[in-house]
Amino acid sequence: MFSGKVVVAQGGGPTAVINQSMVGAVLESRKFRNVELVYGASHGLRGIVDEDFLDLTQETTHNLEMVAETPSSALGSTRDKPDLKYCQEIFKVLKAHKVGYFFYIGGNDSSDTVRIVSEEARRAEYGLRCVHIPKTIDNDLMVNDHTPGYPSAARFVAQSFMGANLDNRALPGVYIAVVMGRHAGFLTAASALGKKFPDDGPHLIYLPERVFDVDKFVEQVREYYTKHGRCVVAVSEGIHDSTGQPIITQLAEQVERDDHGNVQLSGTGALADLLVDLVKKRTGIKRVRGDTLGYLQRSFVGCVSDVDQREAREVGEKAVQFAMWEDRDGSVTIHRTGFYSVDYQFTELTEVAGKTRTMPDEFIAANGHDVTDAFLMYLRPLLGRGMPDAYRLRRNFVPKVLNRG
Amino acid sequence: MFSGKVVVAQGGGPTAVINQSMVGAVLESRKFRNVELVYGASHGLRGIVDEDFLDLTQETTHNLEMVAETPSSALGSTRDKPDLKYCQEIFKVLKAHKVGYFFYIGGNDSSDTVRIVSEEARRAEYGLRCVHIPKTIDNDLMVNDHTPGYPSAARFVAQSFMGANLDNRALPGVYIAVVMGRHAGFLTAASALGKKFPDDGPHLIYLPERVFDVDKFVEQVREYYTKHGRCVVAVSEGIHDSTGQPIITQLAEQVERDDHGNVQLSGTGALADLLVDLVKKRTGIKRVRGDTLGYLQRSFVGCVSDVDQREAREVGEKAVQFAMWEDRDGSVTIHRTGFYSVDYQFTELTEVAGKTRTMPDEFIAANGHDVTDAFLMYLRPLLGRGMPDAYRLRRNFVPKVLNRG
Structure with missing residues (x-):
């Protein structure tokens, strides 16, 4: 010693x-x-x-x-x-x-x-x-x-999407939220941990481990929304095209770079806003909203x-x-x-030292926009005790009196 | 009956x-x-x-x-x-x-x-x-x-700023976060409830009950930052100029309106991004970051x-x-x-019915960019039990060996 x-x-x-x-x-x-x-x-x-x-x-x-x-x-x-x-x-x-x-x-x-x-x-x-x-x-x-550090941030993301899903269920539309993680999608994937019922969101999850195709994205949102009347989407800030270019550089007119030449992804709501505009313009869906979870993911006190x-x-x-x-x-x-x-x-x-780990294939669904059960099993115990839970009213429908048709 | x-x-x-x-x-x-x-x-x-x-x-x-x-x-x-x-x-x-x-x-x-x-x-x-x-x-x-509904949303805002202040203290710079509330500043004002130590942020709070002057805002941020090396700012989404025009319409090239003709303030990160750009360009401060608390304020599960x-x-x-x-x-x-x-x-x-209450003058500091003790006394009991608390290391400095000057 x-x-x-x-x-x-x-x-x-x-x-x-x-x-x-x-x-x-x-x-x-x-x-x-x-x-x-x-x-x-x-x-x-x-x-x-x-x-x-x-x-x-x-x-x-x-x-x-x-x-x-x-x-x-x-x-x-x-x-x-x-x-x-x-x-x-x-x-x-x-x-x-x-x-x-x-x-x-x-x-x-x-x-x-x-x-x-x-x-x-x-x-x-x-x-x-x-x-x-x-x-x-x-x-x-x-x-x-x-x-x-990851489990607590993941818990914040899961609780955020659990709430966003409930909000979107009350006031249906398309909701897109951008999550931190330049190269690794672990944090974005954590959004799936807020799901309980089969129709709960996020319904589409886009990770930086897969190539992001803007046209496909719009089609997937349109398809889900048309079928189910609403759609909650989790997007990693690090999504990129097949050449590795961040999607934000495709959509934005101006991007900011840091001292290391990296495009600034955090501390701006630009990506969410651009994706929202894109979906609005291309699908004609009226209620499309976006959030960027931002610094709250790592700094929120009490989660x-x-x-x-x-x-x-x-x-x-x-x-x-x-x-x-x-x-x-x-x-x-x-x-x-x-x-x-x-x-x-x-x-x-x-x-x-200096190496980066990304999500293994076994954690990413074959369709490329969801996570697997293996990932849910991986993350769930890390979130710890006292995870909130969401409940629903049972659908005991009342027969119509006026509009019997 | x-x-x-x-x-x-x-x-x-x-x-x-x-x-x-x-x-x-x-x-x-x-x-x-x-x-x-x-x-x-x-x-x-x-x-x-x-x-x-x-x-x-x-x-x-x-x-x-x-x-x-x-x-x-x-x-x-x-x-x-x-x-x-x-x-x-x-x-x-x-x-x-x-x-x-x-x-x-x-x-x-x-x-x-x-x-x-x-x-x-x-x-x-x-x-x-x-x-x-x-x-x-x-x-x-x-x-x-x-x-x-207000107390829980206020608690979320207070806990967000408590964390944002700690984050900004660790990595100093300017941090601007936009809070919901088109006409009433109660929710933005709640950001002050995360403060504990005298130098804790938010250091500047802008409410829709006061006219927002873009030039004054930039000067106040510059002044605070120059003096203290960092600055946390809470801004209401409803800030407007002396004619009642939302600031976002001044700064943005395009704004979206809803069915009632109201400018869309929520569900977009535009205002935060525009204020961040403004501060960066006009002050030359390098690390300027923005967040929009967004739908999390009303939907986050677990706060x-x-x-x-x-x-x-x-x-x-x-x-x-x-x-x-x-x-x-x-x-x-x-x-x-x-x-x-x-x-x-x-x-x-x-x-x-159909009326809107805004923050009374006794809750707004004379300088126009802070809240009063009366407001803190008003809000604190509403936040309920178990509010998180932030602690600091004591400043027991070690004498320098090399750089004695």
Whole structure:
């Protein structure tokens, strides 16, 4: 075991349970005698480079427990995507502060950062344990059965569509809602978990794992609506044509790109609006409405899976235990061992770092616009206890008096 | 007392607790010996005209209780806005089915329908009691302290902004979210109930009760952002200029209008996107994001105020009691009698029908872009038990080692 300080940092988009992992790592670290102090980096890697550390050893356990139940990175996050030089800078600061353990909670980009920092430390023959703690609402990390943050976001999406379906049933029409997930459709697929009765929506689910054909989409909506008088549609923000071009670039006149050249998909209602216009114009259906679930999916307070909370806490704790007892760098990964139970393993960083997992074929219906029972079985236990349930009045029709015909 | 059948119908936009009122009216009706059968009209007034009734006397109490806890009009709703002829048609059907009691759950348009049907019955000297049961997420009914449906929608808005504020704190920038409410700002104002610490957002709140000046708005966002490094903004969909023109018509090239000539404000993310573009272009701030809370505000399953549930149930029950014991037509209204308690009165339909209540001046801050403590005191008890709470890490800063300057 090394001795020295511990640094915990949070990266990328916040989740509902990311603070569980942070608190798990902090409280577990404080049990080890070789840990001098536990620091939290303010706003992720940026805070390390700028030496903005909070001393979490001076924080009460009680307040840490309260923070654990609060969504969104309590330490602050960053969208900085570090290159080699940036990683070297990180290493320099960690060394200057006599840090022996670096825990970074984040997605696949974050695990790649951990990998580079780990290699820098090895090259410099400096005793630093670097561990990646998984989190992402997209559920797109390799090796993992699922990723902390996803179950709670999935629950939000399921509850949203459960309500949207009830609303659409009361006031029929076409309803289209856009869900986050650039490459992986796990979150959009979660919309199916709000279904109870056979005619419940979403009736059409479009995932980024399949090519999106605008004409086919319009026809499928028209067909469903004509037959059933209403139609609820779940669409991934990442839908694209056969060349990989995002559909939004086909439909919109202007699109915005981020620093990495990616088309901006979140933080705008454009895709939903464009699809709504398209359906209106091409089908002539009058009541067509669109929503973009937006940042609420990852930030809404008061919609969390207890399974997600527990696992997020455990990956934080396990990260510290693996770093101490296995004495190597790696990524904590989640593996399903029953219906429903999980175990944690310590995986090589290179197996997770910078890679993207998408939905396997067995989770996607053959028709390309629905999910399979295998997916429902996969996701249901992750949503946790107390999922709301929807009930209906029974159809005891009264005989007509005036319009007997 | 009249004898005959009871008809219950639900109108307008669904709410999280509208079925509580329906079930309250149904179960209370079934206690009266002069009530022969209890019918539910399928899809509101449209179901009456088409004679689409469900016999709720054949429904189990257990299932009614389950439906009561399910959001969105279980009987179905309609956007039909009846004229005199339509109301006469309603009356004709009610008479043919020997209906003695008509209970209509809805907003101000619905209360106006009840008023017209009531007048028709009187003119025809037909024994029909007509009662309006209040519901609207906009909270814009006259006479009432507040309206069932509003507290749950307000809670959703408060929890959304509580989360959006945490997200914005983790990844700073400008965040603008658009909230429902064409003329009344009560729902947008509810965004302030997610605040805990003095620097929590929303930092700017724009209500339809005040004139929206585009230039001032941009300046206020720029100023707040420059000073604090981030800015969370709540905007009502109904914001308008000094001539009453919706801001969306100023900013957008194309707007859609409904059958009543109203500009479409809901079911589109356009306003948020336009405000985001405006702030980006005029201030040069890079991270500017927008959301439109959309239909989730009224349909999300799993975010409900227990106070709202209880009151929605009671207005349904009281409607039946008033109809039976007071032997006149009217609207059930809610009146605050303590901190916190309410009582119900039976108000003349003409006092509620077709009128719109907006936020009183005492609830709006003098600066025009915030709410007052009086509003916080007004709304807080309505949100009910178990409101989530947000916690922060204490700022125990670590001295810098490298960048001592």
